[in-house]
Amino acid sequence: MSDARPLVLLIEDTPSLAALYVEYLRRESVRVAVATTGQEGIGAIRSQAPSVVLLDLNLPDMSGMDILKEVTANGYGCSVIVITAHGSINTAVEAMRNGAHDFLMKPFDPDRLRVTLRNALSHQKLLSMVETYRETYDRQGLAGLIGTSLPMQQVYRIIESAAPSRATVFITGESGTGKELCAAAIHKLSPRRAGPYVALNCAAISRELIESEIFGHVKGAFTGATTDRDGAASRASGGTLFLDELCEMDLSLQSKLLRFLQTSSFVRVGGNHEETADLRFVCATNRDPLAEVKAGRLREDLFYRLHVVPIHMPPLRERGEDVLLLANHMLTRFAKEEGKQFRRFAPEVEAMLVGYDWPGNVRQLQNVVRNIVVLNDGETVVPGMLPHSLGAVAGGRALPMAAVPPAVPGASAEDVGSIRPLADVERETIERAIQLCDGNIPRAAELLEISPSTIYRKRQRWIDEGIVLAVAS
Structure with a gap:
């Protein structure tokens, strides 16, 4: 079983001092490796980058400062603690400027070394957490979707979790929020990415033709059906079928879609034999699907069959x-x-x-x-x-x-004169909310139902305009 403790590399050319430092760290929860030359130390770092390097600046074959520069320039991610018997302010400044985490001057006691090492390890852990945060929460976009806001970061995480599976995804959101882009992103990140992606808007096709659009038809099935035609189900086999505006689908067709979901088989319009298709369903609606179920416009059994992984696209x-x-x-x-x-x-x-x-x-x-x-x-x-x-x-x-109200009949000049600029009312409302929240702008933004960044931007503009704010920034 591999040792999960952090690795500390000690680069020290004096064997007695190296043994002493190792003994100082014996009770620490770390693994300690020792290198006695600069080249040996660089080789060890390149082979397996440690969490922390304890680096003597005066080595027999090269300057420890060159090793420090090597670590910093190549981004090995090590925290370097510089050790020297020839310490000076200039040396310390140069080491810190070249990327050292801390500086120890010989001789030092065991506690000083232990505390410095623990601080360096805590720093490494924090850097790792920040990097994880950036990868998880601070992305500019994903597979065609663009945005850095927290609501979009949540969408990205669900997409990445759901994409590798076969589970049906149900996307909700207002018109224009990017539901189809979300569906396409799921397909791009799925194991079916090499297969077809077929999108069908149920609201854009007449009730008479939508069954044919989904399942296809045979020649002579209806007027104008001059040849056999594959539907979206056949064309999407091996890939993904996206049904947009699902709640617009006729109830009679919903029952046929449910059977297709359960059996993967269907019959073309006018046909008499079953065909099968292996595909993944992604669907979307700009309505409240539960409200549609209660209103009888969406079959409850179909809703629960499709509503496996829900994704809500936030409004802009x-x-x-x-x-x-x-x-x-x-x-x-x-x-x-x-x-x-x-x-x-x-x-x-x-x-x-x-x-x-x-x-x-x-x-x-x-x-x-x-x-x-x-x-x-x-x-x-x-x-x-x-x-x-x-x-x-x-x-x-x-x-x-449309939001501007009509004039009030019989309004007096005093009434009209009481009307104040909206900008002033808005500013006072925001400042009052911040006061009531004890200066907590994110909390004030939450209660005002706006983004904190909107408050910060507006307050900066007010400051630039020379307006004195009730709550100091």
């Missing part, structure tokens, strides 16, 4: 700064397609994009950016280039025209 308004990441990606792509010069958004435009609610989600953002690129040109997108629907923005938040 809940994804914070993702809107800027997406917008810049789209701007670069569309500018290249249209032969335009656009490279960036002006800061005030960025504020408008992040502050807007995006009822149409990512699809609406895509349309807005394409509209800007097609109708304008230049290196920077400025407010005047925004479509009218985004142009009337107050306090960083777009106001749909």
